[in-house]
Amino acid sequence: MAQASETVSSRVLTVPNLLSFFRLALVPVFLWFVIAAWDAWALVVLIIASVTDFFDGYLARRLGQVSRLGQLLDPAADRLYIFAALIGLAWRDLLPWWLVIVIIARDVMLLVLGVVLANHRHGPLPVHHLGKIATFALLVALPVLMLGEAFPVISAVSQPVGWAIALWGAFLYWWAGILYIRETVRVVRRSPDIDAPASDTLSGEEVDGG
Numbered sequence: 001m002a003q004a005s006e007t008v009s010s011r012v013l014t015v016p017n018l019l020s021f022f023r024l025a026l027v028p029v030f031l032w033f034v035i036a037a038w039d040a041w042a043l044v045v046l047i048i049a050s051v052t053d054f055f056d057g058y059l060a061r062r063l064g065q066v067s068r069l070g071q072l073l074d075p076a077a078d079r080l081y082i083f084a085a086l087i088g089l090a091w092r093d094l095l096p097w098w099l100v101i102v103i104i105a106r107d108v109m110l111l112v113l114g115v116v117l118a119n120h121r122h123g124p125l126p127v128h129h130l131g132k133i134a135t136f137a138l139l140v141a142l143p144v145l146m147l148g149e150a151f152p153v154i155s156a157v158s159q160p161v162g163w164a165i166a167l168w169g170a171f172l173y174w175w176a177g178i179l180y181i182r183e184t185v186r187v188v189r190r191s192p193d194i195d196a197p198a199s200d201t202l203s204g205e206e207v208d209g210g
Helices: 002-013 015-025 027-035 039-062 066-090 095-118 130-152 152-189
Strands: none
Touching: 002 015, 002 130, 015 066, 015 130, 027 066, 027 095, 039 130, 066 095, 066 130, 066 152, 095 152
């Protein structure tokens, strides 16, 4: 029993996972900077988070330490940074709350789909490339908008560019969501018998990151 516990701990406390935990720990710091209108510092936190994101993925592959926990932590961190930026900018009336609701509602929908899949003995759906693109667009758009707030001299360029990418990202975010609905329906329709072993639709792939 003790040996099994040590094995689990060693899988959790890998360098890539520790970097992911560090990135998650920076989320409330980032949110505070955005709400306090310390946009330059918020951008510094984003840069640090992006660097750790790159290195945790690189080290996981290089050291052969790719884990299910890491596959779950990375997209979770991306979403939390998006939510923090949305809420912080909306709090300052720099973004409309309807955009916040539109994006968060899509992820609430994914949670519902996850419950439906779990009830039919399936794991989460594998990531769709369109979801990755949508998440990347939002992760680019929101910092671009913040960049204009931190450095007003470039706001005439950063604001329209940021808004264009943000709206396109929101559209793709929901387009990917519709694809996940369609895939959930397909998986549920071919659900195995209740006595069959549980299925894991992750199949070793990354959980939905977008």
